[in-house]
Amino acid sequence: MTRADASTLPAESAGTPPRSARYRALKLLALALLLGSCTYFLFQLWDNLHELPPVQWGWSATWVIGLAVLGNLTSVPLIALMWKLLLRDQGVALPYLRSLQIIAVSQMGKYLPGNVGHFAGRVLLGSQAGVPAGKTIATMAMETFWVLGISGIFAVAALMFYVNDLHEGLVDSNHPGYLAALAVVMLGSPFVAVRVVNRLLPGFSRKLGRGQLLAEPRLVTAVMVAGLIALSFVALGSVVELLASELFQHPEIDWLEMILLFAVAWTAGFLVPGSPGGLGVREAVMLTLMGPAIGTETALGVAVVMRLSSMGADALAFGLGLLFRPKQATPAEQDMA
Template identity: 30%
Template sequence: MTLPAARPPNRLRRVLTVAFVTVGLAAAVTVIWLRRDEVVEAMSRLSVLAVVGSFIAGTAASIATMLAWRALLADFGAPLPVGVIGRVFFLGQLGKYLPGSVWPVVAQMELGREYGVRRVSSAAAATLMLVVAAVSGIGVAVAILPLASDGLLAEYRWVALGAIPLLALLHPQVQQWLAALAARLSRRPLDLPRTTLRGVAVAAGWMLGGWALFGLHLHLLVASTCSCPEASLLLNTGIFALAWVSGFLFVIAPAGAGVREGVLVLGLAAVLDPAAALLVALVSRVLLTITDLMLAGAGVLGARGHAKTDLSRKP
C-alpha cells in the first residue's frame, strides 16, 4: 500500500493542534506543580540511581507502548516511520491529562491526517490499542498477583472481570460486527479497516514488554525505599499493571489520577508502610508525567525532519 506524502496542515488544524498541545502541556505540568513540595521531599529520600533508573525504565515502557500502537496502525495499512509515529502518538498522549479517555484518540486522528492516515484508521488503532493495553495488563495482573500477593486481586476482582468483554473486542470478526452495527445505527457507511490476529499479537507482544518495563520502573523505586526481598520485580509488575488498568477503567480521572496511586499504595502495603508506599506512588506519577512531556517535546522536534517526507511504503 502507498501512503500519500505528508500534507501541510491547514491553518485551522494547526491552530487547534497548538491549542490542544498547550492545554495538554499545562495540565501535565500542573500535575507536577501542585505536588512540588511533596515531590522534592520524596526525591530526597530516594537514591539518585534509583530515580534515574526508574525514569529510564518508564521511558522505555512508554516507547514500547508507542510501538504497539504502530504495529496496529501498520496492520491497518499505514506503516509510518518511527519518528512520525512518535510525534502523533506522544503529542496525542497529552490528551490523557484532560478528563475523559477520548482526547488522545481525537488528537491522534487529527495529527495522523497530516501524514495521509485516514481518521477512521487512527481512531480504530487508538481504540484497539487501549483494549490491547487493558487486556494484557489484566492478564499480567491475574497471572502474577495470585502467586505474589494475598488478597490484592480479590479486592479488585471487578477489574479482572472487565477483561471478558474486552477480550472479545480483540477478535477481527467481532470488530467488523460492531462496525456494521454502528453503520446501521448512524445510517452512514463506516469503512472500518480490518485488523488481523497477527497484528493484534504483535501489539500485545510490545505491550507485554511494556508491562515488564513498567514493573522495573516501580521496582527500582520500591527497592530504594526498603531492602525487603518479598518486594520482588514480579510482584511490582503485577501491582503496576493492576493499578494502571484500574485508572484506565475509571475514565473520568485524567490519566487515572488518584485511582492508580490508590491501588499502588494498597498493593505495596504488604511490603511498605503507608507513608513509604505513597511516596513511591507519587514519585512514579511524577516521573511518568515528565516522560510524557519529554517524549512529546521530542515528537515536536522530530517532526521537522519528516514534515516533507514521502511516506510511501511497500506492503
C-alpha cells in the same frame, strides 16, 4: 460564469475549504489541546511535589530517578510501534519515526480532564500526516481492547498469587475466573468487532476506512501487540520495584509482585472516567495494594515519585516530539492524504 463552468471547478472551490486551510485549522486545534495539557501537567507536578516523603538525595538517588524517567519513557516507542503495526493491517504505511513523533507529542493530552486528550491528539496529528481519522480511531479501539485484556491477565495473576496475602484488597480475590474470562473476551474482541461492523454497518465501516471496509487485524499483529503491551507493563512494574528497593531502601521487595500490583493500579486509573492519566486513582490503588507489602510510607513515596517520573517522561517525549516535528509533509504523507 456559466453553470457548466461552475461544474468543472474543483470540489475545494465549490465551498469546501482548501486543504491548506484545513491543515492550519487542525494544527491550531492540536496546539490548543497540547497547550492545555502542558498547563494542567505543570499544575499537577507542583501539587505533587509537596507530598514526597524524605529521601536521601545524592548521586545514587539522582541516578535512580533518571532511570525511572527512562523506564516510563519506554512506553512511547512501544505504543508507536503498536500503532504502526495496527495501521499496516489497515493498509496505511506510516513510517515508524513519524508514528513515534506523533505519539510523543500527543501523549501529553492524557493530562487533560477526561483522559481522552491523547486520543484526540493522535487523531489530529495523524490526520496532518495523512492517516485517515477513521482508521486511527479504529486502531486505537483495538489497542484499547488489547491493553485491557493484557492488564486483565496481569490482574488475575495478582489476585491469585498476591492479593489474598494483603489485608484489604480492592477486588474480590476469591473469584479470579470471572476476570480471566473477561480478559480472554477483550483479547478476541477486535476480531469480532471488525467483522460485526463490516457485516452490519458496511457504510459506517467504509466511512472509517475512507472508502474501504476495515480490515481485521492479522493474528501475527495481535500476538506482537499483546507482547508489546506486556513488555510495557513489565518495564513500568520494574520502575516501581527500582524505586522501592533503591530510592526507599526496601531491597527485599518482590519484583514480580510489584509488576502485577502496578498493573492492577494502572488499569484502575485507566478505567475511571475523567481521571487525567489515571491521576489520583492509580496512586490510591497502589497505596492500598502495596502498603501491606512494603509499608504505607514507602508505598506513598513510590506512588508519588512514580507519578512525577511518569510526568517527566511525558514532558521529555513531548519536547523531543516538538523538536523533531517535520517542517512540512513528506511525499509519502502527501500520497496518503
